[in-house]
Amino acid sequence: MSQLMMQFPPRSYPDQSAAARIVITGIGLTSPVAHSLAEFRAALLAGRSGVRKYEIRYVGETLAGVCEFDNLRYQTKKDLRRGTRAGSIGIYCAHEAIRDAGLDWQSVKKHTVGVYLGVTEHGNVETENEIYLIKGYNYDTSVWSHHHNPRTVANNPAGEVALNLGVTGPHYTLGAACAAGNAGLIQGAQMLRLGDCDLAITGGVSESIHTFGIFASFKSQGALATHADPTKASRPFDKQRNGIVVAEGGCVFLLERLPDALRRGARIYGEIVGYAMNTDATDFVLPNAERQAECVQIALGRAGLRPEQIDIVSTHATGTDSGDIQECAALRRVFVDAPNTCFNNTKSFIGHAMGAAGALELAGNLPAFDDDTCHATINVDDLDPDCELPGLVLNQPKTIRKPTYILNNSFGMLGINSVVIIKRFAVPPQGAPGT
Amino acid sequence: MVPAEIREEILDILSDISPDEDLSGLVDEKPFREQLELDSMDFLDIVMELRKRYRVQIPEEDYGKLASMGSTVEYLTPRLAEVARR
Numbered sequence: 270m271s272q273l274m275m276q277f278p279p280r281s282y283p284d285q286s287a288a289a290r291i292v293i294t295g296i297g298l299t300s301p302v303a304h305s306l307a308e309f310r311a312a313l314l315a316g317r318s319g320v321r322k323y324e325i326r327y328v329g330e331t332l333a334g335v336c337e338f339d340n341l342r343y344q345t346k347k348d349l350r351r352g353t354r355a356g357s358i359g360i361y362c363a364h365e366a367i368r369d370a371g372l373d374w375q376s377v378k379k380h381t382v383g384v385y386l387g388v389t390e391h392g393n394v395e396t397e398n399e400i401y402l403i404k405g406y407n408y409d410t411s412v413w414s415h416h417h418n419p420r421t422v423a424n425n426p427a428g429e430v431a432l433n434l435g436v437t438g439p440h441y442t443l444g445a446a447c448a449a450g451n452a453g454l455i456q457g458a459q460m461l462r463l464g465d466c467d468l469a470i471t472g473g474v475s476e477s478i479h480t481f482g483i484f485a486s487f488k489s490q491g492a493l494a495t496h497a498d499p500t501k502a503s504r505p506f507d508k509q510r511n512g513i514v515v516a517e518g519g520c521v522f523l524l525e526r527l528p529d530a531l532r533r534g535a536r537i538y539g540e541i542v543g544y545a546m547n548t549d550a551t552d553f554v555l556p557n558a559e560r561q562a563e564c565v566q567i568a569l570g571r572a573g574l575r576p577e578q579i580d581i582v583s584t585h586a587t588g589t590d591s592g593d594i595q596e597c598a599a600l601r602r603v604f605v606d607a608p609n610t611c612f613n614n615t616k617s618f619i620g621h622a623m624g625a626a627g628a629l630e631l632a633g634n635l636p637a638f639d640d641d642t643c644h645a646t647i648n649v650d651d652l653d654p655d656c657e658l659p660g661l662v663l664n665q666p667k668t669i670r671k672p673t674y675i676l677n678n679s680f681g682m683l684g685i686n687s688v689v690i691i692k693r694f695a696v697p698p699q700g701a702p703g704t
Numbered sequence: 705m706v707p708a709e710i711r712e713e714i715l716d717i718l719s720d721i722s723p724d725e726d727l728s729g730l731v732d733e734k735p736f737r738e739q740l741e742l743d744s745m746d747f748l749d750i751v752m753e754l755r756k757r758y759r760v761q762i763p764e765e766d767y768g769k770l771a772s773m774g775s776t777v778e779y780l781t782p783r784l785a786e787v788a789r790r
Contacts, residue, residue: 346723351745412756415748 273603277563279570284462291458292530292694293538295372295523296632297365299358301334301516301619305365309629310636312618313644314666318500319619320514326401328484332499334516334620335478343433353395353420354476356429358519358625359386363430363470366521370535372468374434383466384427384440385456386521387449387473389623389681391442392421393480426474438466446681447585448546449473450520450627451689455544457524467529474519475623483623487513490554492589503621504648505586505593505614506656506663513587514620520628531697538635539675539691543572549684556592561599561686565676568688569603572674577607579690580672581643583630584614585680586656587621594655596678601658611660611667614646627679631689634675638693643667705784710777717753721746732774754780758787 282289296306301319303309312319323333340349340357343364349357363384367374399413406412419425424441431440439460445452450473457471477483487493494512496502503514530537545567549557569576582600586593604610615630616622622629637643645662652663677689705713711732718727722740729739736742750770754760760783762770769779 347721347741350720350723406756411761412752415745415752 271605273562273566274570277566277570279573281573282571287528288526289462290527291461291524291541292527293522293541293635293691294525294530294535295366295370296520296538296635297362297367297369298518298520298629298632299336299338299361300518300622300629301336304336304338306369306632306636309633310640313615313633314642316645316647316664317618318503318647319516320499320502322499323478325478325481325484327481328488331484332494332496332502332514333478334514334518334622336517336519348433351416352429353425354479354517355388355391355426355474358474358476358517359426359430359521360433362472362474362519362521363434366470366523370523372523377468379435380437381467382436382438382470383457383460383468384430384436384470385453385460386427386430386442386471387445387451387453387624387628388423388426388442389446389449389475389477390444391423391425393482394476395420397480397482430470436470445687446683446685447621447623447626448679448681448685448687449624450629450631451544451677451679451687452546452627454522454524454541454628454631454689455546455687457522458541458544461524461526467526469524470521471524472519472521472628473624473626475517475625477623478515478517483515487515494588501648503588503617503619505584505588505617505646506597506653506661507649508651508653510588510590510593510653512589514616516620516622518619518622518625518629520625520632522628522632537694539638540694541689542692543568543574543690544688545571546685546687549686551684554682556595556680557684558595558598558602560684561596561678561680562602564686564688565599565603565678568676568690572690574674574690576604577610579604579607579610579674579676580669581634581637581675582610582612583634583675583677584612584646585678586614587616593653596680597656597658604658608659611643611662611669612658613644613662617647627677627687627689630679631675631677631691634677635691637669637672637675641669641671643669643672705787707777707781710780710784711773713757714750714773714776717750720753721749730773732777733772735771736773758784760784
């Protein structure tokens with residue numbers, strides 16, 4: 270047993286009943302490369318980047334991942350005018366997830382549904398827009414919009430989803446920096462376990478590309494990626510990486526308790542068998558490999574797994590110098606005796622979708638349970654020796670033998686770490702617990 | 705602006721606020737709310753847009769005078785008489 274395992278011994282969830290088993294039964298997403306899971310998976314296997322040139326006020330030309338989903342599919346023009354882009358992304362993804370889950374939404378009791386969406390930040394876009402507007406009126410605040418408060422309250426994206434879908438159960442967002450996508454998923458699973466809801470609409474959203482502040486701040490920090498070829502700009506683990514490509518996106522998972530999903534004959538993408546969140550408590554922005562490793566170990570322990578049982582690790586790496594190295598150090602520490610575990614990275618394709626990143630990156634990996642393939646991390650022309658991991662899947666997808674476990678890392682500023690582990694779902698025999 | 709221009713301006717504002725609705729059959733004498741899906745926040749949008757476009761300040765006690773196209777044009781005509789349409 271490794272020192273880390275001794276320090277964080279396996280500790281299972283208190284409730285081991287079938288009703289405490291939480292499964293994913295629907296996925297809806299929008300990303301810079303695709304607006305459905307099937308298209309997203311195809312892009313990841315084809316090595317297609319979604320990063321492009323992008324202009325934003327004050328910063329000028331930069332790079333970003335932009336989502337061009339059909340925003341009028343589930344909203345009116347008036348809805349779009351009144352609400353926020355984050356809300357719109359959430360609404361699109363939630364509808365797609367419900368449709369994907371095969372739910373008869375009309376017959377769902379809306380008070381039994383909870384909406385839990387992760388966000389990195391919310392309200393910066395709307396605040397910047399209002400300040401820009403009143404600048405044209407010599408900073409006369411009497412033209413400041415009465416829509417500003419409902420647009421910028423922290424629960425806005427989840428609230429817009431609830432409003433649009435008629436959900437009367439709980440709704441709120443989870444502010445969890447770039448760990449938010451996993452945080453939303455974890456919250457949904459926990460609330461199902463507690464019985465607070467029977468269906469959980471979870472995941473994460475980000476509208477951050479519409480705020481100049483995020484670009485300007487990363488630029489000032491020396492962490493904004495640049496490259497003559499936009500599709501090469503997001504390059505975690507490569508020696509020439511020079512920062513983050515900001516992307517917008519959203520991903521919603523529909524979660525249910527296993528017996529409910531089985532009862533209605535739902536397709537099950539996988540079961541959430543482990544998760545963990547912890548805190549570095551060391552720095553505002555610099556990651557801490559030791560705490561990240563602990564977070565992974567805690568999740569493994571809760572799932573009752575050894576590191577070598579994990580087939581795919583979806584890394585968080587963003588393309589920053591320090592961040593990628595620290596995460597690889599953490600992973601080397603945990604997966605020291607796991608020669609068959611594969612590691613990949615989704616940000617190399619779409620950039621960093623912030624609050625949606627963790628959820629999108631997990632979603633893109635889930636089809637591996639069906640196609641027995643680990644998608645790659647692209648744009649690694651010259652691997653940084655400090656980022657070497659034995660199972661890093663570089664530039665080309667790798668065929669793997671019937672993967673059973675996928676582990677998804679998602680970390681963020683102020684030292685927030687999150688890990689989720691999903692298990693391939695096998696239909697239990699009749700009469701087995703949970704059927 | 706003359707009343708006809710004010711009416712055009714209000715129609716333009718309404719088309720921004722209610723982009724999904726057909727405004728061609730709007731009856732001037734009937735309240736907006738009987739013909740369009742407008743809530744209090746939309747109504748404030750009309751007030752705000754007039755403030756932005758023409759710096760006209762409409763006190764809260766006068767909001768009732770903006771209930772229909774006819775009453776709105778009547779209310780605004782003396783206030784926008786000296787203003788040129790944008």
